Amino acid sequence: MSYGIAELAGAIRRGERSSRDVIEETFRDVKARDPFFNTVTRSLYDRALAAADVTDRKIARGEEIGALAGVPFGIKDLFDVRGEVTTAGSLVLRNNPPAQEDAAVVRNLCAAGAIPVVMTNMDEFAYGFATDNAHHGVTRNPRNSEHLAGGSSGGSAAAVAAGMLPLALGSDTNGSIRVPASLCGIWGLRPTQGVLPMSGVYPFVASLDVVGPFTRSPEDLRLAFSGMAAVTHGELPSLEGLRVARLGGWFKQDLDAVLDSTIDDLVKYFGTSNEVVLPEADKARAAAFVISAAEGGNLHLPRLKTCADEYDPATRDRLIAGAILPAAQVIQAHRLRTMFREQMHALMQQYDILIAPATLGEAPRIDMPFVTLNGKSVSARANLGLFTQPLSLAGFPVLSAPLRKPGAEGLPLGVQLIARPGEEELLFAVAEDLQTAGLLGYEPAAADGGN
Amino acid sequence: MSNPDRVVSEEDIRVMAQAAGISIPDYAMPGVMTNTVLLRHYMALIEELYIPDHCEPAFGYVP
Known part of the structure; x- marks a missing residue:
């Protein structure tokens, strides 16, 4: 899955690829390659295929679909996902009841047509910069698997860097998006604090926590941020006279x-x-x-x-x-x-x-x-x-x-x-x-x- | 002001933990000690900065 968000969403929208085909290919790729990197903790296979079929039916009927229709994405293990226990990478919360609904930014992305496919590895409770999890193991850097991917959102960053996903979500309290994005050679955004909703995100440090996306291009980063914020942006600002x-x-x-x-x-x-x-x-x-x-x-x-x-x-x-x-x-x-x-x-x-x-x-x-x-x-x-x-x-x-x-x-x-x-x-x-x-x-x- | 060079004893840590209602097992004490010494260093750093009385905490609560 080396496609970017815009390319993939365009191909699905034009009917060049079905959403089901994209999702099935994503799971085949993850199954074949993830054992090498250890980025994924949970599969959302049934939900993802059902969502893909809905997208394909909408396209067949000529109905309106979102800007991110059919785009698969990964979710750090601390976001609520409907029907899943939110563990924040720990055994401590394993007996909690499953989430009743998706975290707000996940809901926003799904409303734009994106499809959650996997949940990703992290430092336990986001407290670390390594993604070396005592329960799920260490996530390896796709650029050189003998090296750390960084953390705490390392599973998401590595899955995108490996080309398994075009988009994944992380959280950033002290650098947990920026550090793994940097070490894995991809793009990440720590948005202005408070601009994206934190509802349904397991906290680490509420005073500093934000959520944001990882992608393989700045254009995709912008699309992902717009989707998470549920806003549409116009033209980029001019750089004339930039200081x-x-x-x-x-x-x-x-x-x-x-x-x-x-x-x-x-x-x-x-x-x-x-x-x-x-x-x-x-x-x-x-x-x-x-x-x-x-x-x-x-x-x-x-x-x-x-x-x-x-x-x-x-x-x-x-x-x-x-x-x-x-x-x-x-x-x-x-x-x-x-x-x-x-x-x-x-x-x-x-x-x-x-x-x-x-x-x-x-x-x-x-x-x-x-x-x-x-x-x-x-x-x-x-x-x-x-x-x-x-x-x-x-x-x-x-x-x-x-x-x-x-x-x-x-x-x-x-x-x-x-x-x-x-x-x-x-x-x-x-x-x-x-x-x-x-x-x-x-x-x-x-x-x-x-x- | 915190003195980062002052030795933190196990007794100090146990007293602070007891006040918070935590019992620290012996095997966890070295790790807690290491982290407490590190935090004491950072506390000393932020305490040495003069902050005017009217500079309020940034708790961010907006009613």
């Missing part, structure tokens, strides 16, 4: 050399060499860390008292540490958030787009899940979000884009394009422009296995 800068300071530390020089190239493309420092980015990351630990710990406190041993031990210990944090420091973190948001707005009065790396470099190896920070080897699971976490605190929209140029090991590198709240359309315009210019859009030399 662009790269983020320095915190966002240049320990950076991969190719990534560093290519970000300069991106800024130069817009005729400038602006570099600005976002004040207190280190403290913004610290505040995001503290808020996440405290809210996550609070959410799980009742179960930590009664069934702590059913959690992945690494998740359990992080949640307990968060549950016993003093309130004063958590409130201080929320006050710092107010201050940081104001600093972001002040900076974005001078610039329309900011560019920052998404991660330090290429995907770490699964057997060596570490990144180097200040000369020290530290846990990838906890630190891959070094550059994404401060921006989560601000809540501004961020598009994670793969560079055309790979890293030294041939694996993808990614950047974050940041705009003012509500300006997702500007992000799509910039992303498409940089793709056309040959600077963005990872092109793998050869897919790794499973083909």
